[in-house]
Amino acid sequence: MLERLVLKNVGPAPKMDLDLQRRMNLITGDNGLGKSFLLDVAWWALTRKWPRDLNPRLTSGYPARPTDRTSPARLRFALTTDAGNSQTFESSYSVRDESWTGRPGRPHSPGPVIYAHADGGFSVWDPARNYWKKRGNVDVQDRLPGYVFSPQDVWKGLDVPIDGRSTKVCKGLLDDWSSWIRENGESARRMSEVVGALSVRSEPWDVGPILRLSVDDAQDVPSIRTEYSDAVPIVHASSAIRRITGLAYMLVWSWSEHVRAAEQLNLRTAGQVILLFDEIEAHLHPRWQRTIVPAILKVMDRLTNADTGVQLIAATHSPLVLASVEPHFDDERDRLFHLEIRDGEVHLDIVPWAAQGDVLGWLVSNVFGLRQARSIEAERAIDAAQACMLGKRLENPEGLRGRDQIHEALRRVLPGNDPFWPGWIVWSERNGSRQ
Ligand SMILES: Nc1ncnc2c1ncn2[C@@H]1O[C@H](COP(=O)(O)OP(=O)(O)O)[C@@H](O)[C@H]1O
Ligand SMILES: [Mg+2]
Structure with missing residues (x-):
């Protein structure tokens, strides 16, 4: 190591x-x-x-x-x-x-x-x-x-x-996997097992037929079976796959x-x-x-x-x-x-x-260092609301002043079920006077 x-x-x-x-x-x-x-x-x-x-x-x-x-x-x-x-x-x-x-x-x-x-x-x-x-x-x-x-x-x-001549030292995924599938031996089994273990389904992958993408292209392309198709050519699969x-x-x-x-x-x-x-x-x-x-x-x-x-x-x-x-x-x-x-x-x-x-x-830990896992707009509205609750004046980029303006901003950027709402509403009710 x-x-x-x-x-x-x-x-x-x-x-x-x-x-x-x-x-x-x-x-x-x-x-x-x-x-x-x-x-x-x-x-x-x-x-x-x-x-x-x-x-x-x-x-x-x-x-x-x-x-x-x-x-x-x-x-x-x-x-x-x-x-x-x-x-x-x-x-x-x-x-x-x-x-x-x-x-x-x-x-x-x-x-x-x-x-x-x-x-x-x-x-x-x-x-x-x-x-x-x-x-x-x-x-x-x-x-x-x-x-x-x-x-x-x-x-x-x-x-x-190598010695001045271009030499193929690895055949690459398309050719190797195609021939492993044809041989139907240890390598094919191992490849399917590893892909399966690395994907969320965690079972050996169902490999489809070997395809050609066009008549003029002699490249063999392995395919995979998905929920919606029996043969998605691997080169067409999502970038994750x-x-x-x-x-x-x-x-x-x-x-x-x-x-x-x-x-x-x-x-x-x-x-x-x-x-x-x-x-x-x-x-x-x-x-x-x-x-x-x-x-x-x-x-x-x-x-x-x-x-x-x-x-x-x-x-x-x-x-x-x-x-x-x-x-x-x-x-x-x-x-x-x-x-x-x-x-x-x-x-x-x-x-x-x-x-x-x-x-x-x-x-929100030090490792990623975000103060909040929300949009920047929501974070700013909440910052303004928290300052308001503590009776502090906070210079904020949106220029939010007073409870009503902050309330409007919160309504714009927070969904109804945001956990910030209860504390803010209780505080607002207790401090009913306009600021
Ligand atoms: N070959 C190099 N020699 C010296 N410094 C390098 C080299 N490559 C990257 N760096 C330094 O690393 C920085 C880029 O870091 P990088 O590893 O790409 O960041 P990260 O992967 O964390 O986003 C560059 O700004 C430069 O300072
Ligand atoms: Mg990097």
Whole structure:
């Protein structure tokens, strides 16, 4: 697992210290404070490559640049080896070479790393398939440094240049899933099981016939059965279903290829898997947001061996994701992080775990920092009403003055069953005189 990541003079904060737990790590915070950036750096620490360097079609995952080029920039990280020891590594930025220095050779992660980007792309690194073979003076063929998929590559396959020739290193979801369905073997069953477990129905998916979208297009397209159709081509499915299918495919592909490569090379399969997940709720309806994190943890447990440790590091903007993990959160294995601006600087804090009970509770907690889970107009009318009840004068943008004006504003913006009404009405009746 990745134990710790310390950044100095790089990214949005002068210093960041991400001290991780061994199972679930959730990172929250406003837009632009560095959640995706931290995941990029975590990927780099584990694999020694920046995603964008391996696939120029990516629109994120650029190499980290120092904030102030005149002072030293450092990335330090610690991870647990397969033997269970903790190892620390340090890299500093060389301005002259425009790159991060470090010990050459094999990347350090003992297990596969799967990074789900926010836009539907994925980066996969596999200790059995992606490393540099340099032993002393022996010149051994380099292997691929990693698999970085743009959203399009996940579906249509990934081609990378090897020895100057474009080579298909992954066939992609459409071709692979179609042939798994035709073979009707272990892979088809596993794919259907994983997609089922990740979706709200939590039963193996009913796969429809393999289709062609037009006479001129030879691309096979798997289809799914829904409540209203026997064959929705997967490329026509909603973005939520495509996100889930893409994720299921990447998990099944990464793990089964890892197992296959390990067998071929006579290695043991990895004892740990690290999942990096950006905006884990992307595209998902609340019903799906509520199940995604527990489902991923369950799927990984089922997909891998019983003793494979799975570490999840995920960025989220969803109060429902936080509400959904309340029954599972365990202080010994899980941690919540929050990025926020204080005194003009970005700070990364560990949030002491406190269940909030529901989405509303999370929205108005420090983690999301909304004062109210209502419209801005309703929040302002209530602020004015509360000031009025306390006998305070409040400058408000709407210029609301006095009880009657405030009452009118409340009527405009609050529904009849809003819990604010009873207190306001009782107060108004007791203080009947016009203000
Ligand atoms: N490659 C990079 N090198 C240095 N800083 C970066 C890099 N990429 C992003 N950042 C920093 O991170 C900020 C964007 O953060 P980001 O991770 O996209 O936010 P979030 O995911 O929390 O919305 C940028 O304003 C910049 O300060
Ligand atoms: Mg982001």
